[in-house]
Amino acid sequence: MIRTLILMFTLSVPALAQQQAIDFYFNATELENLIKQKPGQRIVDDLTNLLPERRSNAFLQYLEASNYKGLIDAVDAARLNKFAAAAGGSTGSTALLSKVAVPAVLGLGVEHGSILQQTNGTSTTLRGNLLGLSRWGLGSQQFQYCPEVAQAACSKSEQFLRRFSVATTFEDVRKRDETVTVATAGGPAVADLFTQDFRMSSWGLRFDLTRNNLDDPRYIKKWREQIAKLRGDQNADQLTIAVSNAFNNASAEYRQWRLDTLTAINNALDAREIKTIMARQLDAVIPILERANPNQAEALRTLRRAYSNYFMVRDELLREAQVHKMSLEYVNSHPQNQPNRSSVRFIYSHQPSNAPSVITLNVALTMYNELQTGAEHRLRDVQVAAQLDRSLGDIGSFGRASLALAGYYQWMKDDALISIGPGNIAPGSGIVLPQPAVKLLGTKGSIGVFQGKLSLPLGQTMKVPLSVTWANRTELINEKEVRGQIGVTLDMDSLFR
Amino acid sequence: MACGLRKSTSFKEDFIGEAGSTITVKIAGPSDAGAEIVNIRYAGEPVDNQEPFKFDIQPEAKMLVILVEATKPGVLLQLVEDCGGSEQVIDRFHFDPKNPARGYIVLGITA
Numbered sequence: 165m166i167r168t169l170i171l172m173f174t175l176s177v178p179a180l181a182q183q184q185a186i187d188f189y190f191n192a193t194e195l196e197n198l199i200k201q202k203p204g205q206r207i208v209d210d211l212t213n214l215l216p217e218r219r220s221n222a223f224l225q226y227l228e229a230s231n232y233k234g235l236i237d238a239v240d241a242a243r244l245n246k247f248a249a250a251a252g253g254s255t256g257s258t259a260l261l262s263k264v265a266v267p268a269v270l271g272l273g274v275e276h277g278s279i280l281q282q283t284n285g286t287s288t289t290l291r292g293n294l295l296g297l298s299r300w301g302l303g304s305q306q307f308q309y310c311p312e313v314a315q316a317a318c319s320k321s322e323q324f325l326r327r328f329s330v331a332t333t334f335e336d337v338r339k340r341d342e343t344v345t346v347a348t349a350g351g352p353a354v355a356d357l358f359t360q361d362f363r364m365s366s367w368g369l370r371f372d373l374t375r376n377n378l379d380d381p382r383y384i385k386k387w388r389e390q391i392a393k394l395r396g397d398q399n400a401d402q403l404t405i406a407v408s409n410a411f412n413n414a415s416a417e418y419r420q421w422r423l424d425t426l427t428a429i430n431n432a433l434d435a436r437e438i439k440t441i442m443a444r445q446l447d448a449v450i451p452i453l454e455r456a457n458p459n460q461a462e463a464l465r466t467l468r469r470a471y472s473n474y475f476m477v478r479d480e481l482l483r484e485a486q487v488h489k490m491s492l493e494y495v496n497s498h499p500q501n502q503p504n505r506s507s508v509r510f511i512y513s514h515q516p517s518n519a520p521s522v523i524t525l526n527v528a529l530t531m532y533n534e535l536q537t538g539a540e541h542r543l544r545d546v547q548v549a550a551q552l553d554r555s556l557g558d559i560g561s562f563g564r565a566s567l568a569l570a571g572y573y574q575w576m577k578d579d580a581l582i583s584i585g586p587g588n589i590a591p592g593s594g595i596v597l598p599q600p601a602v603k604l605l606g607t608k609g610s611i612g613v614f615q616g617k618l619s620l621p622l623g624q625t626m627k628v629p630l631s632v633t634w635a636n637r638t639e640l641i642n643e644k645e646v647r648g649q650i651g652v653t654l655d656m657d658s659l660f661r
Numbered sequence: 662m663a664c665g666l667r668k669s670t671s672f673k674e675d676f677i678g679e680a681g682s683t684i685t686v687k688i689a690g691p692s693d694a695g696a697e698i699v700n701i702r703y704a705g706e707p708v709d710n711q712e713p714f715k716f717d718i719q720p721e722a723k724m725l726v727i728l729v730e731a732t733k734p735g736v737l738l739q740l741v742e743d744c745g746g747s748e749q750v751i752d753r754f755h756f757d758p759k760n761p762a763r764g765y766i767v768l769g770i771t772a
Contacts, residue, residue, distance in 0.1 A: 194735060194755035208672060213754055217724070217764030311758035314734040384695045387732050391697045394730070395710050404702040404726040407762045412705065414722040414766045419673035422766075426672045474761075478730070 185229035186443040189222045191308070199435040211429050214442060215422060216449065217411045221309075221471050224464065226446055234461025235468065271354035273300060275469065280476045281354065286336045287365065288352060293479075294328035296472060312479040315375060326479075332367035335500075368495035374486055386485035386515055394481055399474045406470035409463045415456040421449055489513045496533070503581050504533040505544055520555035536581050547574045563621030572613040580607045612636045627653045664744040665718065666751055669768065676751060680720040680769035685713045685743040686751075688729055694736040696756070700728040703767070713743065718769040725765040731756040 190196060198210055216223035227235050270290060273279035278300035279292045299307045310318035310326045318326070334357040356362065394400055411418070425445045432438045454460040483489065493509040509528035515521070526549040531542045551570040559565050617631035628650065635645045665684045666676040678684065690696035701708040703716040704723035716725075731738060733756070740752040754763070 191759075192735075192755070192757050194757075209668070210753075212672070212675065217766070218754070219757070219760045220762060220764065221760045309759055311734070313732060314758045317734065381693075384693065384732055387695050388697065391695075391699060391730055394699050400700040400728055401707065403762055404700045404707075404728050405705075407726045407764055408702050408705050408724050411724055411764050414674070414724055419722060419766065423671060423673045 184443075185226050186439045186446075188225040188229045189219065189442065189446065190439060191222065191225075196435070199429075199438040203431060203433065206430055208426055208430055211426050214429065214438075215425070216446065217407070220407050220410060220467060223446070224468050224471070226443075227450075227464065230443075230447070232450065232464075234464055270357075273297070274354055275465075278472055280473050283352070287333050288336070288357060288362075289331055289333045290354070290357075291329065291331040291476070293326055293476070294330065295322055295325040296476065297330070298325055309475060311475065312482040327372045329370045329372075330368070331370075333365050334362045335365040336362055363500070364498055365500075366495055366497045368493060370491055370493045372483065373490040373492060374488060380487060382487045382515070383485060386487065387482065390481040390485045394478055397477055397481075399470070399477045403470040403474040406463070406467040409457075410460075410467045411453070412457055412463070415452070417452050418449070418456060421445070421452055485515075487515050503536055506531050506533055509547075520557075522553045524551045524553070525549070532581075539578050539581065541577060543577045545574050545576045547572070549573070559621060562623060563627075565621060566619045568615075568617040568619075570613075570615045570617075572611075572615075574611040574613075576608045576611065578608050607637070610636070611638070629653065664742050664747070664749050666742050666749075666767070668751070674722055674766040674768040676725075676765060677768045677770060678718040680718050680771050682718050683715055684718060685715045685745075686727070687712060687714065687741050687743055688727075688738055689741050689750075690731060690736055690738040690756075693733070694738070694756070695730075695732040696736070696738050697730050698727060699730050699761075700726075702726045718767060720769045720771060722766050722768045725767050726762055727765070728762045729756065730758075730761055734758050 190199070195214065198206075198213065212218065224235070270279060273292065274281045274290070278296040279290050282289050282291070295307055295310055299309065307322055307325065308318065310322040315323050315326075336352075338361050352362070425441070428441045428445070429438050432441055450460075457463060489512070491511050493507075493511060495507045495509065496504065497507065498504050507528050507530045509526055511524065511526050513522055513524040516523070526547065528547040528549075530544040530547070532539070532544055533542075535542050549570065549572040551568060553566060553568045556565040556567055613633065613635040615631055615633045617629055619627050619629045621627050631649045633645075633647045633649070635647075637643055638645060665682040666678045669675060669677050686698075686701070688696045688698050698712075698714060700710065701714050701716075703725045704719050708714050708716045727740065729738065736756050738754055738756050739750045740754070741748050742751050752763075752765070
């Protein structure tokens with residue numbers, strides 16, 4: 165696997181050397197066909213598709229490829245290899261690298277747009293796919309963005325890298341006992357996640373095994389449902405704000421530039437001359453935009469971040485639209501007061517075409533990261549789970565209700581373990597333990613859990629989930645449990661849309 | 662009802678319309694291409710996030726940004742002004758999933 169990745173990185177470099185910055189701007193078959201038209205055959209209306217406000221992401225790529233200072237400085241500073249070398253070299257301390265450089269690098273990734281930060285309730289997750297991270301670390305010209313709906317047009321290495329995603333979740337220990345879940349776009353800065361108020365609860369890798377079939381009518385139906393979700397997503401809002409700001413003023417000088425550009429292109433002899441003119445005009449437009457907006461470089465950096473975040477959210481939503489979906493996931497969990505462990509999980513989901521339902525199946529294997537005192541094996545448990553989610557349709561003007569039925573079986577190879585640090589009090593007692601200990605609980609064997617959950621909407625921002633759960637026992641307590649829950653979830657984002 | 666936007670012949674902007682008039686736009690394409698407007702913003706302000714997408718033309722040149730998605734890359738789409746009983750195509754373009762947000766300059770003039 166590693167060798168494959170290195171080979172891909174190596175092969176991508178010569179390809180880059182042969183491309184000029186303007187080629188990144190014209191990177192679409194339809195545009196190549198458009199500029200091949202002879203003078204006199206061209207329609208100026210069609211030529212407006214070459215303007216940067218129509219192709220703002222291509223414009224960013226052109227600027228990066230042509231070393232526009234406002235973008236290249238940030239990218240250069242964010243290069244993983246340069247940053248790590250500087251941090252390590254200046255102090256010789258690996259502690260500094262882990263305590264300062266890691267949040268700083270992750271923060272730069274969030275700033276750059278290659279890492280998406282999402283806060284939900286008490287946990288904050290940083291996510292990215294390997295293609296986006298490679299684009300950030302090695303340069304966006306070496307690896308082009310590969311959209312979910314246009315994978316066939318991407319290179320083999322881009323197709324492969326985009327199917328890998330990584331995520332790490334941090335838990336806010338101050339808020340862990342709160343029961344109301346509030347989804348919010350804000351949340352802690354990346355540097356905050358490394359303070360004592362937060363702990364990393366897990367990190368993981370996922371590889372998507374399936375691809376979309378764009379011609380499947382069932383996919384198009386699901387696609388529309390996902391687009392409706394995208395409409396409500398703040399990242400779509402952020403993108404149009406960013407495009408608007410990048411070309412905000414539509415100043416008289418910019419409008420004159422438009423006219424000059426379209427006139428010159430319309431009179432060009434051939435495609436080669438059009439590219440030469442466009443490169444010259446794109447270079448000329450930057451000072452015009454900067455005169456209209458002194459913070460133009462910042463506006464362009466914001467635009468780049470907005471595109472990256474939007475693409476990440478869009479691609480994830482469209483992946484969910486697949487009728488059949490399979491993925492393989494590795495999660496390294498750090499549960500509080502329990503030994504660290506790793507899970508490998510196979511996930512399959514199916515969306516039947518004739519019902520608003522999703523069936524999800526999971527099979528997982530969990531191992532302790534280290535052989536624990538008193539245990540003979542690292543294998544902890546095997547899990548099998550199945551869930552049916554079904555939309556129940558709209559309830560008046562309140563919104564959409566949903567029903568979920570789930571079954572879960574877990575086989576524990578040995579008794580569960582919990583870690584107790586020095587000076588801590590043993591659970592259920594007042595005994596202060598003198599040294600670190602690992603306590604065995606009489607909990608090996610089978611665990612079965614069934615849950616029914618009804619989620620009722622109360623307008624666009626609130627939902628009331630009602631659930632009943634039956635379990636023959638839990639992981640840590642060997643007693644039957646029947647539990648009913650009622651809660652309120654509040655989506656604060658929707659208040660500001 | 663007459664349409665509110667007309668193509669600019671100077672090409673310094675895309676469209677010209679009378680300031681204060683209300684414009685309704687939508688996206689059209691082949692039935693199997695699933696074209697949809699995801700987000701729309703005019704003069705820096707959000708426009709309704711559901712159809713019909715309406716905005717009032719403001720004086721001077723302002724940016725209209727339309728975020729469009731479709732299931733098929735390269736499919737030919739049309740940006741249409743709904744004129745209430747009739748409609749006019751104000752732009753034709755091939756859907757580019759790498760550049761889904763398209764900016765237009767609308768010049769608002771006073772009568």
